[in-house]
Amino acid sequence: MNRLAGCALALLLAAPCLAGDASGFDPAAIDRCLADASTQGTRADCAATGMEACLDYARGKYTGDDPDFPMANCLDASHQAWEAKLTGVYEAALKAQGKKDNGAQEMLRQAERSWLQFREDLCNQVRDAAAEGKGDLARARCIRDETARQVALLMALVDPR
Template sequence: MKLTRSITIAAFAINLNALPVFAGDASGLDPAAIDQCIEAGEGGDCADAGMQACREYAETKYTGDDPDFVEKNCLDASHQAWEAKLSDIYQALLDKEGDAGIKPQEMLRQTEHAWIGFRDSLCNYAMEAAKAREAGGDLARLKCQRDEAARHWALLNTRLEGMRE
């Protein structure tokens, strides 16, 4: 799945002969928009940060016939940005729990594995429910994945902040 996303984004950039707006990213999403939203105190309400600029950029570059491509492109880029943030906060929390010993670290790992299963199940449900209503199943799944990554980041960040006090 990750390979397909990378190929899609790479093909998007190659087909348009466009230089990426942001280093290494042809989607038009600036991950700094997420950081700015978080710094402004929005926290878990930042899932949509940077999406409008991404849509506007992608609409000027994409000339294909898939009416959902721009939204898929931006949701995928946003999801990937949130996954990177989630990975960083998870690692920081794991390191902090390591100071407390092996048991908290192992419990955090188990919790994360359970969360991944929950997220996948929830987002598959969102996709199938959308398909049943003849709506965009892929869009529903991508939005769910992005939103759940942002929500989980906020949860782990709250935990980590609580440990620093």
């Protein structure tokens, strides 16, 4: 199994694969993007935040023969950062919904379970529709992007500006 296929499998299992290999990815970039959007009263699309710096770093350090490795590496690092952000925002949203005492927490739990299945199904379709040899990258990008969107949606439950 090549390294990119191993990464795709790790993403499928939601386990870190390459996180940390591309130390050019700065998870704080996500916080800055979200904070900037919040101060402007908007919800920005921050999914790709930090990717340019990560790719510059990864391309400078990687000397192998897989041209997709830097992108796979950075997508994985970005995805891991978004997953961590999602966990924190989801917990905050559960807490906020718990104050309503009307079954809102259970509805949110069910919605999150449904969303996880939706994300998997959608991103598997994206992988299957991608150009030959690019399916794993397309799926990884989809997982990252959908996770970032879910963070923004859940943030609205915590801070409904």
